[in-house]
Amino acid sequence: MVVFSSLRPSTRGLMAVMPILRRSPQTPSAIKQAGPVVLATRGGGGGNAMKLKPGMYMDRLWRDGVHFFILLGTIPVLTVITLANLVLPQGELTDLPEDRVPQTWEYHQHPITRFIAKHIVRSPEKLYETNMALVHIEEEKRRLRKLDAQVKRVMLNRQDIRGWYFFQGATDSRQISQDDYKESKGTAW
Template identity: 30%
Template sequence: MVVLSTLKTLTRIETISRVVKRRDARQSMVRLVHAGEFPMRPSVYAWRKFKDFLHFYVMLGVIPLTIFATYVSIRYGPAELAEIPEGYEPEVWEYERNPITRFFAKNIMPDKRHDYEEMVAYFNEESEKIILKKIERMVRDFMKDRSDYQSWYYRHLDAYHMRVEREDWKFLKNHYEGWKDYVVNEKTFREMGDPK
């Protein structure tokens, strides 16, 4: 198609040059347009350029691929079924009949078993998220109803202060026997929570 459009342009140029040689340029232009004026029409340059590029790149890709596919089909041909040896598990791509589709299945396309495992793992994770959200909603409802728990955004204190308090209690217990009335006893301390 590119060749044809180029030839058409060349024939037009040759016609114009022949007419110009015979008569002066003004008369030839009048004769070429028949009425003595140029009609207004939209440009077709972009469309013709697009057509030329489309034909060029299609042929640039289609011709080599067609030659390659024909060569592979003649040289290797379709695969044939054979007995599977004992203890051998065929790969997914080995089930393809055509060598080209076998190449794509082996090197480019994802494995269907792998996709299935990814999908199952995704659904499992999403179902666990749903369960956790239900539990979280139940916990919030219980906290709201009973009003005797820490609030949801409670910032826990550092255990350092609890350890210091425990060391002070042990020191008072071991060194000041008579001061038991002023020191919290062990039972009360364990009820408060003994950090270990």
């Protein structure tokens, strides 16, 4: 490779001279008219520098990954939608027996919408019951807060009941020594 790259400047000089030599016979007057031939032997410096630019490898890799995963998702989805529209029938209204209650997903006409309503989305009855359970819990919390405030108000007004966080202290010296021993040893008498 080094040999070929070192020969490149000399071949350029020869190529510049070759048209002149072909047109005229090789006489001393023709060579004088062509002028002196300057051949470069080295191309070591100057303007033909390699320009640095950011690489495109990671960009192309990212784009290829995005395209792959988009197609990985869209091709099966489009296939299922096409098959559902071509093969499965649309829903029709029919009379039901009086003892049968229709399910919520049976009200939808399109088969894909029926599938989504049956297997993915919660039924309206479940949503209603869930919301009512949350409302009941919040109502119980409100009722207990109200009762707590009422109890505190009555205790403050009457001032004849000990507080909720009152603990009976030991009055007997023997009881005090037993409590201290239990705490230090962790065993009962």
